[in-house]
Amino acid sequence: MKEDTEQIDALIDNFDTAMLITESLDGELRGRPMTIAGREQGSILYFLSRADDQKLEEVLQRSSVAVVMQGSDQYLSISGVARLETDRVLIDKYWSAGARLWFPDGSDDTAATLVVIEPTYAECWERAGIRKLEFWWEAGRALLTGEKAADRSLGGHRKIKVRSPQSSEQPD
Numbered sequence: 001m002k003e004d005t006e007q008i009d010a011l012i013d014n015f016d017t018a019m020l021i022t023e024s025l026d027g028e029l030r031g032r033p034m035t036i037a038g039r040e041q042g043s044i045l046y047f048l049s050r051a052d053d054q055k056l057e058e059v060l061q062r063s064s065v066a067v068v069m070q071g072s073d074q075y076l077s078i079s080g081v082a083r084l085e086t087d088r089v090l091i092d093k094y095w096s097a098g099a100r101l102w103f104p105d106g107s108d109d110t111a112a113t114l115v116v117i118e119p120t121y122a123e124c125w126e127r128a129g130i131r132k133l134e135f136w137w138e139a140g141r142a143l144l145t146g147e148k149a150a151d152r153s154l155g156g157h158r159k160i161k162v163r164s165p166q167s168s169e170q171p172d
Contacts, residue, residue, distance in 0.1 A: 003159040008043040008122050011076050012036070012069070020047060021066040022058040022082070022114070031068075037114065043078065043162060045117040046094045050102060056084060056113060058101075062157070067117055074126050080119040080162075090114055118161040164166035 019031045032055060038046040045067060059065065059082045067075040085091075088107070091114060094128060095107040103109035142149040 004122075005042055005162060008076070008078070008119070008124065008160065009041060009164070011040065011074060011124055011126075012043060012045070014071055014074060015069040017069075018045075018047075019068045020055070020117075021068065022055050023062040023064065024054075024058055030058070033097065034115075035096075037096065037099075040143050043119045044120065045078070045080075045119075046090075047115040047117070048091070048094060048099050048102075049113055049115050051086075051111045051113045056115070059084060059115060065117060067119075075124065078117065078119045078121045078162075079121040080117045083116050083118070084112040085116050086112075086114070087114075122160045122162055124160070146156060 015036060017033055018037055020034045021029055021031045024030050034047045034049075036045060037048045047172075063081050063083065065080060065082045067078040067080070073166075091112050092107050094114060095112075100106060103112050138149050141147075
């Protein structure tokens with residue numbers, strides 16, 4: 001399990017933005033692009049947001065969220081539980097110069113709030129190097145024969161149970 005979370009951590013490090021998906025107060029799903037402010041071991045994610053933003057109210061009402069990241073040959077989907085953090089030490093730790101666009105008073109801005117995502121489940125897909133060649137070979141075969149592409153051609157797909165939603169303990 002530790003190897004799985006290390007793989008997710010390594011994948012997260014390849015991304016600087018993600019879509020944070022919350023459930024609105026009327027039950028609709030909402031996706032918002034967010035800059036990843038930081039990550040801790042165990043794939044815990046931090047996003048900086050304004051205290052008066054609607055997504056924070058959504059997190060308080062319904063803490064189950066999804067985070068989706070996509071690169072040219074890598075895809076990562078994380079399901080988890082969100083919580084809000086206003087600790088100034090943590091905000092300073094995950095502060096970046098670009099955040100000043102939304103927080104003119106800097107990291108001392110009282111509206112600065114961290115959205116912390118503790119993952120419960122993740123799926124990742126990678127199509128780099130030989131996996132990419134295998135995929136295109138299988139895709140060509142499927143198109144020529146009219147048959148469905150073999151699932152093995154999706155090489156690099158993993159489903160990972162990170163931790164139980166009731167526990168914030170680090171998995172073994």
